[in-house]
Amino acid sequence: MANLEDVPSLDLMTELLRRMKCSSKPDKRLILIGPPGSGKGTQSPIIKDEYCLCHLATGDMLRAAVAAKTPLGVKAKEAMDKGELVSDDLVVGIIDEAMKKPSCQKGFILDGFPRTVVQAQKLDEMLEKQGAKVDKVLNFAINDAILEERITGRWIHPSSGRTYHTKYAPPKVPGIDDVTGEPLIQRKDDTAAVLKSRLESFHRQTEPVIDYYSKKGMVADLHAEKPPKEVTAEVQTVLSS
Numbered sequence: 001m002a003n004l005e006d007v008p009s010l011d012l013m014t015e016l017l018r019r020m021k022c023s024s025k026p027d028k029r030l031i032l033i034g035p036p037g038s039g040k041g042t043q044s045p046i047i048k049d050e051y052c053l054c055h056l057a058t059g060d061m062l063r064a065a066v067a068a069k070t071p072l073g074v075k076a077k078e079a080m081d082k083g084e085l086v087s088d089d090l091v092v093g094i095i096d097e098a099m100k101k102p103s104c105q106k107g108f109i110l111d112g113f114p115r116t117v118v119q120a121q122k123l124d125e126m127l128e129k130q131g132a133k134v135d136k137v138l139n140f141a142i143n144d145a146i147l148e149e150r151i152t153g154r155w156i157h158p159s160s161g162r163t164y165h166t167k168y169a170p171p172k173v174p175g176i177d178d179v180t181g182e183p184l185i186q187r188k189d190d191t192a193a194v195l196k197s198r199l200e201s202f203h204r205q206t207e208p209v210i211d212y213y214s215k216k217g218m219v220a221d222l223h224a225e226k227p228p229k230e231v232t233a234e235v236q237t238v239l240s241s
């Protein structure tokens with residue numbers, strides 16, 4: 001553990017205030033589901049801050065494993081490069097581990113998981129063991145035709161996960177992160193060709209997950225084609241009801 005005497009007073013006070021604010025928030029366990037580019041990663045940090053949840057994005061975790069060339073990353077790379085899904089066992093393992101983090105104490109946002117019905121069933125089993133359950137599934141419903149422009153125009157700040165778009169959310173200086181001044185990158189799978197196969201995986205393997213949760217009455221449909229602020233407002237309405 002870091003020596004608290006070495007932490008600047010302002011940082012300590014900010015963290016203390018954050019924890020006080022968080023203590024009055026209800027616990028929430030959320031799933032964000034939608035095709036590539038539908039806005040899950042854009043809305044997640046906003047929900048995370050509002051409800052003090054941890055943000056678990058399997059895509060980000062897998063990309064970190066690929067970059068670090070861990071055994072998991074080596075196994076995942078080929079499927080990810082082709083826009084196919086990584087095996088259920090690999091992703092279930094990383095989610096099971098990640099949900100134990102102290103930052104998930106008040107609940108979590110699952111972004112990009114579960115993506116198959118098997119993953120959804122395994123998640124139910126994991127939560128049942130903890131006496132917990134998912135509260136809401138936010139379905140980022142959107143027409144495929146909009147997604148190519150969103151995906152090919154996306155730029156990312158890798159260490160923070162901040163996302164920009166050349167047209168819809170441009171950085172102040174092209175190619176540079178607004179906060180740190182560091183360079184932005186484009187994801188290897190953010191091409192029109194790989195998007196086709198990612199969308200095919202979504203319709204074939206992930207849409208049945210929406211049906212799985214609809215039958216349990218847990219799905220809230222969002223109009224994900226609207227501008228980001230309007231989507232945020234819809235999310236807030238759903239989560240405060």
Ligand code: AP5
Nearest residue numbers: 036037038039040041042058059086112150154165227228
């Ligand atoms: P992953 O990283 O999860 O990618 P994805 O689901 O394809 O989702 P994206 O990150 O592309 O889209 P997003 O909805 O977050 O969009 P964003 O908000 O950035 O998965 C990658 C790969 O990992 C998979 O293909 C698979 O191989 C593997 N994988 C991951 N999880 C797995 C699992 N559970 N099982 C098996 N394999 C797994 O928005 C996109 C752009 O649009 C941005 O530039 C943004 O600024 C802009 N934008 C956002 N909202 C709006 C708006 N409302 N209006 C205009 N522009 C907007």
